[in-house]
Amino acid sequence: MNRPAPGWTFPRVFAHRCGGALAPENTLSGLRIAAAMGCRAVEFDVMLSGDNTPWLIHDETLERTSDGIGPVCQTSDDALGRLDAGLRYHRAFTGEPLPTLAAAAALCLELGLMVNVEIKPAAGHEAVTGEIVATRITELWRGAPLPIASSFSEVALEAARQAASQLPLGYLSVKPPPDWLHRLNALGAYSLHCAVGELDDAVLDAAKANGVPVLCYTVNDRPAADALFKRGVAAVFSDRIEKFRTGT
Ligand code: G3P
């Protein structure tokens, strides 16, 4: 089974949604703060606009994290480019743009941040999102270490695999199903990503026996993270990156 690996070693901590809780989620300010806090890797969420362009955003709708309204997948690039993605977090971030994947890629490359791109398709857009995001990743990171792309959608991951045969993939599941290893192998995925509360020793044992790194979200407590590393977890996604400033 071909399971393309990232050309970089996973650090212990990935800043969740760019800068964790220290910045508006999925923003360029978050990337800068993660780098300034000493993070070597970040995770962010990517969804397609109405023009099929990949943008950084978590929800299918704009209201929670920006001053826009309505579904992301029905909003044009022009309209998304006019939104404020900072003021809902704090007025100090007023004027923060909603970033495209292209803008985030350029900044991650400049800052030396490794990336987990979470492919976050709107319902009904799974295959096209996987295909376009995977294709854009290989273009934007050409000549540099590729991000690892993950998704809760196996349809999106399958489309990503078809579009980019060498792209490292993460099999992302809240709770790994009993046949998770079979599904991961079928996709040629490299790592298993799951909710920390759903992780059990049987999963960790099977992962270790098969050389599959396990990553957990969301871990905001340093002793809890250290206990997970002792159990064999490779890395955690955290909103509290300031707690991991030394030794990771
Ligand atoms: O990729 C790990 C984690 O980000 C998944 O959950 O909802 O924060 O995207 P969510």
Ligand code: MG
């Ligand atoms: Mg995510």
